[in-house]
Amino acid sequence: MSDFDGVPGVVEVVERHGESTIVVEPAALRDAARHLRDEQGFNFLSDITAVDYLAWGEAGVSGYIGTPAGHDINEPMTQGYQAVPLAKRQRFAVNYHLLSISDRPRRVRLQTWLADGQSVQSVIPVWPTADWHEREAFDLMGITFAEHPNLRRILLDDDWEGHPLRKDYPIGGEPVRFSGEE
Amino acid sequence: MTATAPRRAGAAIYEGTRIPSPTPTVLVTSPELAATGDILTVNFGPNHPSTHGVLRLVVDLYGEDVTGLAAVIGYLHTGFEKNMEYKTWWKAIPYAPRMDYVSFQNNEYVFVGAVEKLLDIDIPPKAVWMRTLLLELNRIHSHLVWIGTSALELGAISMFWYAFREREQILDLFELVAGYRMHTRYFQVGGLAEDVPRGFYPETRKFCDWMPKAIDDYETLLTRNQIWLERTEGIGLLSRDDAIALGQSGPVLRASGVDWDLRRAEPYLAYHQVDFRVPVFPTGDVYARYLVHMAEMRESVRIVEQCLDRLEHMEGEPWIADDRKVVLPPRHELHTSMESLIHHFKIVTEGFRVPEGEVYFPIESPRGELGCYVCSDGGPRPWRVKFRAPSFVALEATATCMQDALIADMIAIVGSLDTVMGEVDR
Numbered sequence: 001m002s003d004f005d006g007v008p009g010v011v012e013v014v015e016r017h018g019e020s021t022i023v024v025e026p027a028a029l030r031d032a033a034r035h036l037r038d039e040q041g042f043n044f045l046s047d048i049t050a051v052d053y054l055a056w057g058e059a060g061v062s063g064y065i066g067t068p069a070g071h072d073i074n075e076p077m078t079q080g081y082q083a084v085p086l087a088k089r090q091r092f093a094v095n096y097h098l099l100s101i102s103d104r105p106r107r108v109r110l111q112t113w114l115a116d117g118q119s120v121q122s123v124i125p126v127w128p129t130a131d132w133h134e135r136e137a138f139d140l141m142g143i144t145f146a147e148h149p150n151l152r153r154i155l156l157d158d159d160w161e162g163h164p165l166r167k168d169y170p171i172g173g174e175p176v177r178f179s180g181e182e
Numbered sequence: 183m184t185a186t187a188p189r190r191a192g193a194a195i196y197e198g199t200r201i202p203s204p205t206p207t208v209l210v211t212s213p214e215l216a217a218t219g220d221i222l223t224v225n226f227g228p229n230h231p232s233t234h235g236v237l238r239l240v241v242d243l244y245g246e247d248v249t250g251l252a253a254v255i256g257y258l259h260t261g262f263e264k265n266m267e268y269k270t271w272w273k274a275i276p277y278a279p280r281m282d283y284v285s286f287q288n289n290e291y292v293f294v295g296a297v298e299k300l301l302d303i304d305i306p307p308k309a310v311w312m313r314t315l316l317l318e319l320n321r322i323h324s325h326l327v328w329i330g331t332s333a334l335e336l337g338a339i340s341m342f343w344y345a346f347r348e349r350e351q352i353l354d355l356f357e358l359v360a361g362y363r364m365h366t367r368y369f370q371v372g373g374l375a376e377d378v379p380r381g382f383y384p385e386t387r388k389f390c391d392w393m394p395k396a397i398d399d400y401e402t403l404l405t406r407n408q409i410w411l412e413r414t415e416g417i418g419l420l421s422r423d424d425a426i427a428l429g430q431s432g433p434v435l436r437a438s439g440v441d442w443d444l445r446r447a448e449p450y451l452a453y454h455q456v457d458f459r460v461p462v463f464p465t466g467d468v469y470a471r472y473l474v475h476m477a478e479m480r481e482s483v484r485i486v487e488q489c490l491d492r493l494e495h496m497e498g499e500p501w502i503a504d505d506r507k508v509v510l511p512p513r514h515e516l517h518t519s520m521e522s523l524i525h526h527f528k529i530v531t532e533g534f535r536v537p538e539g540e541v542y543f544p545i546e547s548p549r550g551e552l553g554c555y556v557c558s559d560g561g562p563r564p565w566r567v568k569f570r571a572p573s574f575v576a577l578e579a580t581a582t583c584m585q586d587a588l589i590a591d592m593i594a595i596v597g598s599l600d601t602v603m604g605e606v607d608r
Binding site (some may be wrong): 016017018019021043044045046047049051052054056057085086095097099103105107108124127129130132136140149150152153155156157161164165173 | 190201204205206207208255259261263266268300302426427428429433440442447448506538539540541542544546553557559560565566568570574575577578608
């Protein structure tokens, strides 16, 4: 029972930390976006954030160490493990933070879940500001946006390999080429 | 290319939309002009003194007219967001102000505020008012840097010296509070890192008495200055609807006639308890953006004064929340209390835990809507941090603003969007 039941492709509406999140099917994303803009007055796209949930909840959540089973009195340094967070729907979440610039300001998060390699429709026809936000999500997280007219890297070099904000991106430093190697 | 007709207040800035299609951020030279063979493509930047850092604009010129434009960014990308994922929550705080190094305090607050929203922690009133005060001082600082550099680029060199004179006074105040002129790291999750030092209030009062006179000086130099008017009026137009569609915020949005300020629409800190005006100008050009900045500085001085009125009666009150799971214990307790020593050790080595969840926390930075998305898995380090940088979005409007512009106007237009490249590239 919420204002957002009529959103096309809606999966669920979550209320947490004082914020509303509308989860929609990736295929219905642009319809949902258009519905929210035209019917609900969300005329302003604040931000697009892609999140990689690879290995979510596997590493132990408290301290730098911990075991999935929790505190083990016979194993030192495992104290403080609290709870494993709930599993996520897919590896990637794409969050669209929407705002209604009006006399009744409201915010909502439009969220869709993608597997690796799955793409989602671009929302540039709905909010032109999505252009660079989508390019950034592509560049750093490797999310592809179908029908984006200019989906190229934006922050990194054109010939960069990989998408650094992914959780499986190696962060061990850059390989150094020595002059003797060829 | 057509010359821009003079416009009156109240009239529409222009009819319809000017956002290029299909790519909203790239202005493409028309095929007829390209066929003439007289198009010169110039790389403006990334190392040009008037690009506010390392912005590169690929400009197509037909004579002096700009016919095509694409902004290229990323030269200052340093991976702040990735770095923050590998730091504990409180060790990640110093990263935030280093992105927008001109409105550092606002950036620091937006991250701390987002973490506090997840933690659902209560902040003592003294910290709330002191934060409000510092954010407004920082807004004046940011606007001063803007007016100084933008005027400098258009040839008004004296403005730079005047603006930086007052900027020094503000930085001195920050130094008095935090021991650091910029990137103060004075905001701690739960409140402030230290109590307000003695002598800060009288010094800030002195500054508040002085600043309106300084703004009068700036206005005398610029507001009715014929050269300034000719360089800024009717340039870089952005209509109300286009500004919203392009996600513009802050002074750029208010200069396009949209009466919108997050400090009033979604109040945070003490903004619902202070009296201030939101300046809005309808003409959507560079001059209107200049007027918004000037008026905002005056309002910020008023807010600072109202904060001082409250803070002067809060001597001896706590400046940070009393939550030992999150906040470092007072230093003197470490010598006498085992509990405090343990808490201190745990917070410094392991970090505090933040409940699982995701929040988006927006504030009105000097440049517009600065948002921080924070996602936690319940552990001591962020799972994901993302900043909605107003400068990043402002640069998306260059292609729209630059239609029918001359190459000389480009400096004025890019300057008026008030971008800081550190924040654009993060």
